[in-house]
Amino acid sequence: AQKITQTQPGMFVQEKEAVTLDCTYDTSDQSYGLFWYKQPSSGEMIFLIYQGSYDEQNATEGRYSLNFQKARKSANLVISASQLGDSAMYFCAMREAGGYQKVTFGTGTKLQVIP
Amino acid sequence: DSGVTQTPKHLITATGQRVTLRCSPRSGDLSVYWYQQSLDQGLQFLIQYYNGEERAKGNILERFSAQQFPDLHSELNLSSLELGDSALYFCASSVSGISYGYTFGSGTRLTVV
Numbered sequence: 471a472q473k474i475t476q477t478q479p480g481m482f483v484q485e486k487e488a489v490t491l492d493c494t495y496d497t498s499d500q501s502y503g504l505f506w507y508k509q510p511s512s513g514e515m516i517f518l519i520y521q522g523s524y525d526e527q528n529a530t531e532g533r534y535s536l537n538f539q540k541a542r543k544s545a546n547l548v549i550s551a552s553q554l555g556d557s558a559m560y561f562c563a564m565r566e567a568g569g570y571q572k573v574t575f576g577t578g579t580k581l582q583v584i585p
Numbered sequence: 586d587s588g589v590t591q592t593p594k595h596l597i598t599a600t601g602q603r604v605t606l607r608c609s610p611r612s613g614d615l616s617v618y619w620y621q622q623s624l625d626q627g628l629q630f631l632i633q634y635y636n637g638e639e640r641a642k643g644n645i646l647e648r649f650s651a652q653q654f655p656d657l658h659s660e661l662n663l664s665s666l667e668l669g670d671s672a673l674y675f676c677a678s679s680v681s682g683i684s685y686g687y688t689f690g691s692g693t694r695l696t697v698v
Contacts, residue, residue: 501683502683503683503684503685503686505686507686507689513673513691513692513694514587514689514691514692515675515677515687515689515692517686517687517688520684520686522683522684523683561627561628563686563687565683565685565686566683567683569641570633570635570640570641571681571682571683572618572630572633572640572641573618573679573686573687575627575628575630576627577627578627
């Protein structure tokens with residue numbers, strides 16, 4: 471079974487609007503970390519935001535926030551006030567405490583911001 | 586600059602050839618990971634090293650091999666290259682701990698012609 475599921479292969483959002491990118495995960499660990507990365511067309515992978523499994527508050531970094539619902543095992547990324555530069559591929563990822571702590575990535579969501 | 590250095594940035598080579606991709610991790614990071622990303626695809630995990638030792642293997646072909654040296658830099662060797670090996674190859678490094686994600690290098694874009 472996939473550990474990280476991103477069900478939206480592609481999404482469009484109007485400039486200045488907010489958008490939510492979905493991510494669900496599967497783990498039996500109590501301790502884990504959740505991450506979002508952005509990959510623009512230039513190819514580099516950029517870390518956006520982190521949420522720990524024990525964090526009670528949703529993480530925020532500027533226009534990015536992570537809507538963490540532990541019971542539902544979801545970690546959706548919310549981008550507020552979308553900008554043209556937000557057009558990119560977005561990957562959700564999880565790092566579990568067990569094993570060798572390898573990070574597992576989702577398949578990604580391609581976001582296009584429309585002017 | 587993320588602190589993870591990958592060379593070369595671009596590589597064009599012919600089928601059947603062998604290439605070596607190099608990665609220097611961020612200072613202090615003992616773990617190195619290699620990923621392959623084909624066009625418009627997700628990240629395929631290849632292999633993980635920790636302080637010189639292989640820790641985990643993913644979907645790495647037998648034609649591919651890797652190692653991590655005492656100075657912690659890592660090399661990914663790709664041999665008998667095929668057209669389908671054309672991809673973006675990422676190296677990432679990390680410290681241990683679930684609070685830490687990966688720091689990625691800028692990638693090596695390999696084109697096999």
